[in-house]
Amino acid sequence: MWQFFLRRLLLMIPIFFVLSVIIFSLIHIVPGNPLDNLMGPGMTKAYEQEMVKKYNLDKPLPVQYLKWLNNMLHGDLGSSIIEKRPVTELLLHHLPYSLSLGLTAIALSFVQGVSMGIISAAAKNTIFDHLAMMIALFGVTIPAFWLGLIFILIFAVWLNWLPVSGSGTLSSLILPAVTVALGGAGLIARVTRVAMLEVASKDFIVMLHAKGLGKKAILLKHVLRNALIPVITILGLRIGWVLGGAVTVEIVFSRPGLGQLLISALFRRDYPVIQGAMLLLAMGIILGTFLADMLYAFADPRVRDQTH
Amino acid sequence: MSLLVVDNVSVEFKTRDGIVEPLSGISFKIDAGEILGLVGETGSGKSVTAQAIMGLLPFLNGRVSSGRICFRDQDLLAISEDQYQKIRGNHISLISQNPMTSLDPVYKVGDQIVEGLRQHVVIARDDAVKRAVNVMTSLGIPNSEKVFFQYPHQLSGGLKQRIVIAMGLCADPHLLIADEPTTALDVTVQAQIVELFRKTVAQRNIGLIMITHDLGVISNLCDTVVVMYAGHVVEKGRVQEVFANPMHPYTRALLKCIPKFGMPERSLKAIQGNVPSVSTFPGGCRYHLRCPDMKPICMTEAPQTLQAGNGIEVQCHQFGPNWREEL
Amino acid sequence: MENTTNQNQIIPPANRWIRRLKKLKNNRAGVLGLIIIAGLIITALFADYIAPYSYKAQDLSLMNIPPSMDHIMGTDEFGRDVFSRIILGSRISVYVGVVSVGLSVLIGSLLGALAGYYEGWLDRVLSTVTDLTWSLPEILVALLLVAVVGAGVECVIIAIALTYWAQYARLIRGQILMLKNEIYVEATRSLGATDFTILFKHLFPNAIAPVIVAATIGIGQAIVLEATLGFLGMGAQPPLPSWGAMMSNGTAYLFISPWVIIFPGLAMMITVFGFNLFGDVLVDIMDIREDTLK
Numbered sequence: 001m002w003q004f005f006l007r008r009l010l011l012m013i014p015i016f017f018v019l020s021v022i023i024f025s026l027i028h029i030v031p032g033n034p035l036d037n038l039m040g041p042g043m044t045k046a047y048e049q050e051m052v053k054k055y056n057l058d059k060p061l062p063v064q065y066l067k068w069l070n071n072m073l074h075g076d077l078g079s080s081i082i083e084k085r086p087v088t089e090l091l092l093h094h095l096p097y098s099l100s101l102g103l104t105a106i107a108l109s110f111v112q113g114v115s116m117g118i119i120s121a122a123a124k125n126t127i128f129d130h131l132a133m134m135i136a137l138f139g140v141t142i143p144a145f146w147l148g149l150i151f152i153l154i155f156a157v158w159l160n161w162l163p164v165s166g167s168g169t170l171s172s173l174i175l176p177a178v179t180v181a182l183g184g185a186g187l188i189a190r191v192t193r194v195a196m197l198e199v200a201s202k203d204f205i206v207m208l209h210a211k212g213l214g215k216k217a218i219l220l221k222h223v224l225r226n227a228l229i230p231v232i233t234i235l236g237l238r239i240g241w242v243l244g245g246a247v248t249v250e251i252v253f254s255r256p257g258l259g260q261l262l263i264s265a266l267f268r269r270d271y272p273v274i275q276g277a278m279l280l281l282a283m284g285i286i287l288g289t290f291l292a293d294m295l296y297a298f299a300d301p302r303v304r305d306q307t308h
Numbered sequence: 309m310s311l312l313v314v315d316n317v318s319v320e321f322k323t324r325d326g327i328v329e330p331l332s333g334i335s336f337k338i339d340a341g342e343i344l345g346l347v348g349e350t351g352s353g354k355s356v357t358a359q360a361i362m363g364l365l366p367f368l369n370g371r372v373s374s375g376r377i378c379f380r381d382q383d384l385l386a387i388s389e390d391q392y393q394k395i396r397g398n399h400i401s402l403i404s405q406n407p408m409t410s411l412d413p414v415y416k417v418g419d420q421i422v423e424g425l426r427q428h429v430v431i432a433r434d435d436a437v438k439r440a441v442n443v444m445t446s447l448g449i450p451n452s453e454k455v456f457f458q459y460p461h462q463l464s465g466g467l468k469q470r471i472v473i474a475m476g477l478c479a480d481p482h483l484l485i486a487d488e489p490t491t492a493l494d495v496t497v498q499a500q501i502v503e504l505f506r507k508t509v510a511q512r513n514i515g516l517i518m519i520t521h522d523l524g525v526i527s528n529l530c531d532t533v534v535v536m537y538a539g540h541v542v543e544k545g546r547v548q549e550v551f552a553n554p555m556h557p558y559t560r561a562l563l564k565c566i567p568k569f570g571m572p573e574r575s576l577k578a579i580q581g582n583v584p585s586v587s588t589f590p591g592g593c594r595y596h597l598r599c600p601d602m603k604p605i606c607m608t609e610a611p612q613t614l615q616a617g618n619g620i621e622v623q624c625h626q627f628g629p630n631w632r633e634e635l
Numbered sequence: 636m637e638n639t640t641n642q643n644q645i646i647p648p649a650n651r652w653i654r655r656l657k658k659l660k661n662n663r664a665g666v667l668g669l670i671i672i673a674g675l676i677i678t679a680l681f682a683d684y685i686a687p688y689s690y691k692a693q694d695l696s697l698m699n700i701p702p703s704m705d706h707i708m709g710t711d712e713f714g715r716d717v718f719s720r721i722i723l724g725s726r727i728s729v730y731v732g733v734v735s736v737g738l739s740v741l742i743g744s745l746l747g748a749l750a751g752y753y754e755g756w757l758d759r760v761l762s763t764v765t766d767l768t769w770s771l772p773e774i775l776v777a778l779l780l781v782a783v784v785g786a787g788v789e790c791v792i793i794a795i796a797l798t799y800w801a802q803y804a805r806l807i808r809g810q811i812l813m814l815k816n817e818i819y820v821e822a823t824r825s826l827g828a829t830d831f832t833i834l835f836k837h838l839f840p841n842a843i844a845p846v847i848v849a850a851t852i853g854i855g856q857a858i859v860l861e862a863t864l865g866f867l868g869m870g871a872q873p874p875l876p877s878w879g880a881m882m883s884n885g886t887a888y889l890f891i892s893p894w895v896i897i898f899p900g901l902a903m904m905i906t907v908f909g910f911n912l913f914g915d916v917l918v919d920i921m922d923i924r925e926d927t928l929k
Contacts, residue, residue, distance in 0.1 A: 018763075137908065137911055137912075138904070138908070140911070141855065141859070141904060141907040141908055141911055142900075142904055142907075143859045143862055143863055143866075143900070143903065144863075145863060145866050145882070146882060146896070146900035146903070146904075149882070149886065149889060149896050149900075150896075150897070150900070152889065153889065153893050153896075153897075157889075157890055202409065203404070203406060203409035203410055204409060204410050204411055204412050204413075205367075206359075206364055206367055206368065206404075207402075207404050207410045207411075207472075207475075208412070209362075209364055209367050209396065210362050210364060210396055210397060210401075210402040210404065211396065211397035211423070211424035211427060211475065212393045212394065212395070212396035212397030212398055212424065212427050212428060213393070213397075213423070213424075213427055214393055215389075222412050222415075225412075225414055225415075226412070226413070226414055229414075247772075247774055247775065247778070247867075248774065248863055248866060248867065251867070252886070262775075262778070263778070263867060266778060266779075266781075266782045267868075269782075274782070278779075281771075281775070285771065299414070300413075300414060301413070301414060301459040301461065302413060302459070302461045305461070305462065
């Protein structure tokens with residue numbers, strides 16, 4: 001187990017470098033001179049000099065990359081062109097809103113998705129199954145921003161139960177979290193159902209019946225336990241959603257998260273901010289994947305003994 | 309009172325292509341202290357018989373469509389699922405056919421033995437662990453205490469097979485059904501396990517149904533033998549009688565397939581053809597396509613079960629009243 | 636018992652399609668999905684004849700009118716008929732959905748087939764890229780691509796195609812990897828067939844079924860992605876009525892005229908639902924194992 005942990009931990013390093021190269025290239029892929037992209041309207045010649053120096057635009061690309069990497073590792077991601085504040089500061093300001101929303105949403109979607117999957121699989125081909133799968137299908141297909149607007153309309157305007165928007169209080173987290181969670185829950189419910197039915201058809205399940213175990217014990221202790229393995233895999237693959245998937249929902253609920261920061265930076269072509277936000281998202285995804293791998297190994301003893 | 313009576317039992321399965329009947333009107337019984345061998349090729353319905361007795365068919369899209377299964381005078385087909393759960397793994401244990409797929413991959417094998425035990429017996433966990441380790445050791449598992457804490461994928465096929473056997477023996481069953489329990493083991497271990505079965509049956513005075521296609525095991529271990537072919541019992545009787553004087557052409561053919569020490573290699577016989585699959589069981593006698601003694605009546609009429617003088621029951625037209633008049 | 640004997644025989648391809656059609660006919664969800672898709676396409680084709688009003692006719696005296704007999708879905712902040720705009724908007728949705736998925740299937744299946752057939756470095760690069768796009772939220776990928784290629788319908792199509800191609804590549808790669816070891820491939824090769832013939836004449840047609848299913852569901856996803864980009868102001872530019880842009884404009888009037896948001900959303904939901912229903916049924920009638928689609 002420790003060996004596995006260590007191997008995965010070390011694996012994060014090359015992935016991080018690959019991603020940093022991709023993100024670094026971003027500013028150079030965009031059509032036009034990177035300098036144009038770094039310049040806002042009405043910038044002075046002196047500022048241009050400063051930018052050239054700061055981003056080492058007069059040096060060859062590999063040198064630029066290494067300088068950028070070095071700065072980045074020291075916590076310096078440059079400054080926003082528009083807001084004139086260090087990118088690190090901006091990111092740290094917006095991160096908590098995304099993190100709280102993302103973590104709540106993923107927890108919600110896991111609980112809701114798995115319970116819907118259990119009901120569906122346990123009551124296969126009954127009205128409950130069809131109902132749960134219908135809800136799951138809607139969850140997957142409804143665009144999150146529209147659902148968010150409808151939720152605002154119903155719960156904040158017509159029923160007046162919850163605040164329309166905002167970010168400070170716990171109650172302002174409920175609507176956006178449920179909105180984001182519903183899509184994930186639909187996916188998880190479908191995966192859980194398929195996985196449970198697959199496990200339920202395995203030979204060892206018949207043997208558990210032969211041991212005299214009750215249906216409930218078999219379903220929860222064995223079928224579900226085995227079915228969670230693919231569910232965790234899917235969760236791990238989609239862990240990027242924790243930080244970045246809620247862009248539209250953040251906008252609908254005026255939540256100042258990373259998504260909103262990224263969108264406004266995209267619109268204003270504020271490249272240092274785009275690079276910084278992307279880097280943070282990438283790190284979040286790498287870390288999330290690592291955590292999911294650990295969880296996966298915890299859930300499946302066969303994975304722990306893999307030797308590559 | 310017989311321990312178990314299987315009386316004229318037929319089994320149906322629902323499949324994508326309709327209903328199939330892998331078991332048609334089979335009967336046999338077994339007493340306490342008796343070892344019964346159930347023999348036949350793959351597809352003859354041996355495992356389905358075990359599933360029917362264990363009440364596992366509902367979980368496999370199947371059901372007993374007619375007949376009676378009585379365990380210690382209790383009609384198993386009439387009791388509720390809850391009552392059945394108290395019998396399964398407790399009074400009747402099944403040792404499954406395929407050890408590779410019979411264990412839950414995510415739990416330690418020891419815990420899986422203890423799980424079944426504690427389902428039926430009120431016993432502290434520590435005591436249950438001790439008991440499980442003892443049974444494991446008695447089955448010739450080296451380092452039982454260590455193996456107890458390992459996962460199925462970490463064990464060899466032979467070890468897994470013995471874990472599955474331990475699961476069956478750990479509770480105190482009155483009837484043990486062992487579905488080809490020795491296939492994955494090498495010969496020396498096989499002999500060991502067979503010996504252990506013999507001892508267990510004698511000590512605990514329980515019944516054992518040994519499902520196998522290994523006639524060596526049958527002649528070694530069993531008191532009675534039931535020969536199955538394509539969902540029918542074609543012959544049954546005391547092992548000595550059947551082996552000394554096999555009546556059904558299929559039994560005779562089977563016995564010719566056993567290699568004997570010192571016999572020239574070429575005289576080893578194989579039965580021509582294969583067991584038909586369940587959807588292609590032929591009409592008449594189901595063996596007629598492969599039978600060397602086939603006559604027209606075999607194609608059209610299913611043979612009745614006939615009592616032979618030496619306690620053997622056989623299902624073959626040869627021993628019927630009209631055989632000589634046939635062409 | 637005898638009548639079940641001939642059911643295990645191999646079914647010739649022509650009969651296979653007839654059997655699939657029969658299976659579809661008996662599947663109510665599939666028929667419903669098909670009706671929704673057909674309805675959408677007809678609406679998009681004949682939008683000009685179906686829409687009761689012009690999509691851009693403004694009438695400031697009719698601003699933000701709730702649904703009524705004249706305007707069954709109400710009017711927006713410029714007094715334009717919401718129903719007519721939804722009808723016209725279906726054009727952009729269908730256009731973007733079909734073309735972008737078509738493009739990404741083309742790119743994806745070509746690269747995926749090559750990677751699966753030759754393996755080696757191409758396969759490794761492809762696997763890395765597909766894994767990466769899998770772990771990134773698709774809206775972020777699409778947003779970045781739009782940032783690079785620019786806004787507007789054509790740019791959105793390119794962005795969506797580039798967001799989705801990897802999943803089709805992954806699918807077809809897996810299929811080719813599996814199929815290329817079959818005996819008939821060896822047989823054709825020994826008859827002197829080139830790699831090109833084997834790959835595109837023999838393997839490809841057999842590997843394409845799961846891609847068709849994924850693409851059906853993918854059109855629905857692409858329509859949502861287009862609307863989401865439109866909602867963020869990066870899709871079709873005004874006055875073209877795209878569903879996403881309609882809802883984006885509507886947010887400012889959410890409390891005054893919620894129908895401007897509710898109806899385009901419902902239209903989109905029904906559309907996506909139709910593609911999903913039909914796709915799920917395709918999995919069933921084309922005898923595709925569900926785990927190949929993951």
